[in-house]
Amino acid sequence: MHQLIAVLDFGSQYTQVIARRIREASVYSRIYPYHTPAKQLREDGVIGVILSGGPSSVFHPKAPLPDQGIFGLGVPVLGICYGLQLMGRMLGGEVARSERREYGHGNLEVLGKNPLFKGLPRRLRVWNSHGDRLVRLPEGFAAGARTDNSEFACIVDAERRFYGLQFHPEVHHTQNGQQILNNFLRGICGCRGDWSMSDFVEESLRNIREKVGDRRVILGLSGGVDSSVAAVLLHRALGDRLTCIFVDNGLLRKGEREQVIELFGNHFHLNLKVIRAGKRFLDVLKGVTDPERKRKLIGRVFIEVFQDSLRQVGHADFLAQGTLYPDVIESVAIDGNPAALIKSHHNVGGLPKGMKFKLLEPLRELFKDEVRALGSELGLPKEVVWRQPFPGPGLGVRVLGEITPGRLKILREADAVFQEEMLRSGFYYKVWQSFAVLLPVRTVGVMGDERTYEFVIALRVVESADAMTADWVRLPYDLLQTVSSRIINEVKGVNRVVLDISSKPPSTIEWE
Numbered sequence: 440m441h442q443l444i445a446v447l448d449f450g451s452q453y454t455q456v457i458a459r460r461i462r463e464a465s466v467y468s469r470i471y472p473y474h475t476p477a478k479q480l481r482e483d484g485v486i487g488v489i490l491s492g493g494p495s496s497v498f499h500p501k502a503p504l505p506d507q508g509i510f511g512l513g514v515p516v517l518g519i520c521y522g523l524q525l526m527g528r529m530l531g532g533e534v535a536r537s538e539r540r541e542y543g544h545g546n547l548e549v550l551g552k553n554p555l556f557k558g559l560p561r562r563l564r565v566w567n568s569h570g571d572r573l574v575r576l577p578e579g580f581a582a583g584a585r586t587d588n589s590e591f592a593c594i595v596d597a598e599r600r601f602y603g604l605q606f607h608p609e610v611h612h613t614q615n616g617q618q619i620l621n622n623f624l625r626g627i628c629g630c631r632g633d634w635s636m637s638d639f640v641e642e643s644l645r646n647i648r649e650k651v652g653d654r655r656v657i658l659g660l661s662g663g664v665d666s667s668v669a670a671v672l673l674h675r676a677l678g679d680r681l682t683c684i685f686v687d688n689g690l691l692r693k694g695e696r697e698q699v700i701e702l703f704g705n706h707f708h709l710n711l712k713v714i715r716a717g718k719r720f721l722d723v724l725k726g727v728t729d730p731e732r733k734r735k736l737i738g739r740v741f742i743e744v745f746q747d748s749l750r751q752v753g754h755a756d757f758l759a760q761g762t763l764y765p766d767v768i769e770s771v772a773i774d775g776n777p778a779a780l781i782k783s784h785h786n787v788g789g790l791p792k793g794m795k796f797k798l799l800e801p802l803r804e805l806f807k808d809e810v811r812a813l814g815s816e817l818g819l820p821k822e823v824v825w826r827q828p829f830p831g832p833g834l835g836v837r838v839l840g841e842i843t844p845g846r847l848k849i850l851r852e853a854d855a856v857f858q859e860e861m862l863r864s865g866f867y868y869k870v871w872q873s874f875a876v877l878l879p880v881r882t883v884g885v886m887g888d889e890r891t892y893e894f895v896i897a898l899r900v901v902e903s904a905d906a907m908t909a910d911w912v913r914l915p916y917d918l919l920q921t922v923s924s925r926i927i928n929e930v931k932g933v934n935r936v937v938l939d940i941s942s943k944p945p946s947t948i949e950w951e
């Protein structure tokens with residue numbers, strides 16, 4: 440039985456980040472709704488409670504309040520931001536409405552002896568985002584730290600082991616934030632820190648089985664990191680009750696369909712349905728040159744093909760998706776609407792009438808790096824776990840202008856040569872993305888004694904942290920030279936290779 444930390448969720452966008460920091464400390468945690476009865480937490484055996492932040496004000500008539508009984512459990516409690524204000528108010532202190540919101544960096548000064556800051560500098564840069572603030576301490580508490588704006592940036596009742604932080608230790612902008620949380624978990628709650636990714640797998644398998652029972656699940660497998668990890672995890676939980684649908688839209692890279700069949704069908708023995716729909720996509724795309732129109736058509740045909748395949752694979756109750764936590768925040772931030780939690784390119788809004796699915800999102804609480812760790816734990820090979828991102832419309836946005844089978848073939852071959860050299864040189868795993876683009880112009884060349892008039896291939900290689908901004912990678916000239924001469928020599932139809940040296944912004948990573 441693992442030691443359990445309860446995170447009571449008051450609606451902060453950082454609640455999942457707190458959970459993630461707890462996992463980073465190798466401690467097991469569970470996120471509970473804020474109103475969970477203390478009795479339930481006692482039955483679950485929690486050894487510490489964290490009250491998350493939240494958008495509400497304690498003065499709001501409908502302010503979310505926890506069960507007062509949590510303060511009688513005899514376990515340490517840490518209130519963060521709104522959590523501190525709640526704790527202060529519920530235990531007899533006074534909170535004042537603030538005219539001015541304290542937002543952004545603050546300089547924290549630690550006061551007295553304070554186990555939360557054990558081993559840390561006495562002055563730290565911390566990150567704030569709050570309106571109201573505590574102005575009078577509840578009985579038994581002392582000030583544990585202050586900032587310029589807040590006398591009670593940290594409050595401490597060492598005897599009852601109640602702590603509050605006005606700032607957010609879970610975000611990166613807070614210096615030593617992870618250590619502050621570690622001090623709470625290890626030093627104050629007595630966590631051993633023996634929880635690992637394999638425990639996460641066990642927990643996930645249990646949850647999936649509990650939720651799905653003996654019903655059936657369908658997953659759209661793209662071969663990217665997220666859907667691959669979701670597929671293998673769900674398969675381990677459900678076996679043949681999972682059906683994966685892989686759509687070959689005719690815009691895949693060289694050998695991609697074969698690799699998916701080999702890995703997921705032959706190696707992992709997934710119940711895999713491969714839909715070869717290349718012709719259907721290419722027919723619709725014939726003569727289309729406008730990038731947005733291409734994207735829209737590819738998206739539309741994908742939904743149609745996927746719907747048809749759903750009819751073929753028979754009844755299922757759940758549709759699984761590899762949604763990650765950052766996708767969830769992004770969607771919330773954009774729409775502010777919980778019903779719109781699914782990103783548009785994952786959209787299931789267009790399902791056939793009468794087909795009602797429940798959504799299953801086993802990776803929903805995880806961040807990208809955690810999904811990769813999970814993939815490795817599940818035995819997925821490095822090539823999949825560390826795969827570069829690939830756009831949904833595939834080579835459709837990399838054959839510029841009109842997409843024809845001939846042009847696709849040229850791009851596929853050129854791209855395969857490029858990836859082979861990127862892998863061989865070790866650069867593939869060091870960059871964010873590296874790919875070839877086919878330009879729909881012909882230029883003059885000379886080969887042997889012959890004049891040639893053929894296509895141009897552009898090489899795009901970028902480094903990036905999140906695809907929002909990117910810079911072009913200065914690959915060694917020798918490597919570029921090898922790639923260029925191999926493409927020109929080996930790929931029929933190309934007589935010139937150029938390098939894209941634009942950053943994002945103002946360019947984008949893809950060319951269309």
Ligand code: XMP
Pocket residue numbers: 784828829830831832872906943946947948949950
């Ligand atoms: P851009 O070209 O906008 O691309 O700088 C940013 C990142 O997103 C990828 N990308 C897509 N991913 N569906 C996807 O799933 C798409 O339609 C799509 N378009 C671009 C792109 O490869 C880069 O990583």
